[in-house]
Amino acid sequence: MTKNNAVVPIEIPVPASQHYSYPPPRGTDTKYPNYKKLLNQLELGGANKINSWLESMRASSPTQTRQNSILGSSLVMPLEDETDEWIEEHPSALFKFEQIMAMSKGKKIVMFLDYDGTLSPIVDDPDRAYMSEAMREAVRDVAMHFPTAIVSGRCTDKVLSFVRLKELYYAGSHGMDIVGPTKGPKHIKSKTKEVLCQPASEFLPIIEEISKALIEKTKMIPGAKVENNKFCVSVHYRCVDEKKWDTVAEQVKSVLNEYPKLRLTQGRKVLEIRPTIKWNKGNALEFLLETLGYADSSEVFPVYIGDDRTDEDAFKVLCEKGQGIGILVSKVPKETNACYSLREPSEVKEFLQELVQWKRSNEH
């Protein structure tokens, strides 16, 4: 096992036509350079010009076609052979299911699932991002067999109200609010809704304050929506006319300038304001593994499934630990530290169902 590889290479016979090198090589920094550069500009706080914010907001929403892009060819949808190449480098976790299970042999699988865009489809109204009953059943079944955590940018109570499963761990506010399960099978230790970790509790008043300021400053922008996620705040621009994205950027920037203890990150058509503390979904993953008794253990095989830029922090931890696998949910090629891909939530559901089936057929 090497530090840069998240998995132990295992040779499994596959037909020559489907033969990929394993572990799959990850995208290099030169592949999608502009996405990365633009997003970093914004998130590192180095962007003083609104143009940089705007470019970054567009870069995180790569939905333009080659014909209608206003940003130049490097930010448009990739060509077919670029997509093929990316899929070869990040093969479908469904297609490689047997291989993944072989890698986990003798280890304890622990599941980490992002919510929006992973368990529920992306929709215009964040308050209506429901998961299907079939998905809920799949997650419930997975949690019967493996310790399972939902890791989300949403506040814990909100994501809990969508998922409605008490047998899971929840790490809301990008991992800054972690609670344990209140019921479930024997691998679940805690039976009370115990707060396990809140590293940003001192920021509660300031988040409340900035949330109100952002509501005030964006209320005249049609379609803009502020969501208070308890330890962080989201400003949605999915429903804002693209011509007004600069206004969103200006207003958010003007408010954020007053709060040096807060910083900006980005998700899918959302600007996220959060404390400057070094805590992200990757730290939450490590914290949960430790809570489960798997700190520095080679006996564990974490599987993290997520679709968003903030999930990259968790993929990165797995890469650095040389443990388990990251699966990116995406229909389009993206710079990622994940090894595998799934195209959409329905494929996530299929993967979870296969996992349960595999576990049942391997039980003694």
Ligand SMILES: O=P(O)(O)OC[C@H]1O[C@H](O[C@H]2O[C@H](CO)[C@@H](O)[C@H](O)[C@H]2O)[C@H](O)[C@@H](O)[C@@H]1O
């Ligand atoms: O970590 P996640 O669970 O993926 O949370 C990230 C953000 O997800 C939500 O926003 C996203 O989904 C919405 C509903 O489909 C969509 O309208 C929005 O454009 C997406 O960015 C959530 O509302 C945000 O607060 C989270 O930060």
